[in-house]
Amino acid sequence: MVFNGTANFALAPGKAALFIFATEDGTISGWNQSVDPTHAILKVDNSGSGAVYKGLALGSSGGGTFLYATNFNAGRVDVFDSNFMPAMPGSFLDASIPAGFAPFGIQNVGGKLLVTYAKQDAAKHDDIAGPGNGFVDVFDSNGTLLQRLISAGALNSPWGIAMSPANFGDFSNSLLIGNFGDGTIHAFDPQTGALRGQLLIPSGRPLTIQGLWGLTFGNGGQAGDPGILYFTAGIPGPGAVEDHGLFGQIRPQHARDDDRDHDGEGKGKDRD
Template sequence: MKTTSIRELGRRCGGYVLGLSLAVALPGAAIAQAPGELPNTYAQRNLVSDGSVSADHPDARLINSWGLAFNPFGPAWVADNGTGVSTLYDGDGNAQSLVVTIPVPTGATAPSSPTGVVFNGSEGFVVAQGTNTGPARFIFVTEEGVVAGWSPLAAPANAILTVDNSGSNAIYKGVALANNGTAAYLYATDFHNGKVDVFDSKFAPATLSGSFTDPNLPAGFAPFGIQNINGDLYVSYAQQDEEREDDVHGAGLGYVNVFDANGNLIRRLISAGNLNAPWGMAVAPASFGRFAGRLLVGNFGDGTINAFDVVTGTLDAQLQGTNGQPIVIDGLWALGFGNGLLNQPTNTLFFTAGPAEESQGLYGRLDVATASTTRVPFRPTR
């Protein structure tokens, strides 16, 4: 099989093939204590919505926008859970021409319901369509139990099904990549079955020394979100509903654990408290104002963003808007800092959301506020 360098692929495909997932340790993400004397003030700007929410740009495909991955040579990739595609945007919310369709299980009816997305920079995780093959540069998981990979060399307009665990009723809510020092693995949170599935670089099930278990986790909580932060895997947990399909909202309903890449529990980082169905996680860079170096955890349950000490799990505070009140983003999903290109600053926190019980979509950004910042409020339109 012919191999192609990442940079060559970037030139060949207009920059779309290169990416930096939220599930990869962020460059410049300091672990130092946050400078508490700086103001807790961040300006929200709604970039894109499906039209139901006030934003700079409309995009009807943006329904329950969920996973988010950044391309260091191009735009952000957003997984649209409600329409079964991935749409791409620059830092001003301008939609890109490429729209990628995410597959459903064999024999199922489209559209799919993608959740997490992660970038793969290795030559592993190869996908094929006919005689066309290539490493999957972006890998998606879905609520139908599918893992799918997108390669511009195999199928430029659609991701290719690589794993179908719909038969075991898997419901994948999040995905990450990590290397255990020997090989790269893919990790998918199966919310329905309460576990983390692991796959090797050929998308085959893998067994590691650990099993991503926490003996002290209360019954009824399941892996929800997952992020690779500095080589460790941070897993958030939400309470399952009766069908074990969706999360239950409520104050204190959430946990965050830290595992190594072999699935061994390192520590319980956060228990209950301000957590409420937490999913999005990101470590703030040194230039993110008061919360530099903090672990930012977004609650799907109440739309707030809480800042924690990344080592001890101690709560610092909630991010506040220019009105001095906690920022609340209805249906908040992913959090991720930009790549420094296409007006995607490395100290700007981008977010996805599925407002109105996941029936709408929103993609936006939070910037450290300045004296001249104008607040763009979140207002559903009727």
């Protein structure tokens, strides 16, 4: 899901989608309360071709706004213009990605699109978790590869992506990558991809969040504190994994020390 603050991606004349959703069923829908307060409006249906959308991002190129969706089944990033029409065919290519890995997560970071890759299962629907199973590439908004930023190492089906602010303890101004595969979060140099460390709990053990998905810092407004890392996760219930959802926050140790009235703790490099 992404928030759309532009006047593009209309659901009705003069009514742009405020939120845009992608699904693993291969659909993309938009929501605007003045169009339909209780339902999202279907705008893209690629279920017939087997599309499995895992991630979604917005970006600008050539004066236009585009929607980028990671199609895990097809092993590509599907791009749509501001009218939800297909665009940029053949973009987002990295010939050096090993066979069996596909775009998984995607995030606009400073105008560049960071794409994570995970290993596909036999059905090309879900990831195969495992140490080293992952890559992170950097593309421009036209889908041209700029850099292979991170390969294997600490990655394990990486999905969540966030750039930390200057007040996030030992991992300030770092690129944070969340692993869906093992629920851990690692910090990297945003320019070189060098590993800076792993988020820990106060005892010194790795912070692990089962079913970890999204990572984001607040915007200082209704979306929360810009110094706090917010996360979402799909957690197990009575049935299958991800029956339930979890929304939480992670803050560095100094924030906890300074404000004992708030939930959460962390350890500089760590967590809540």
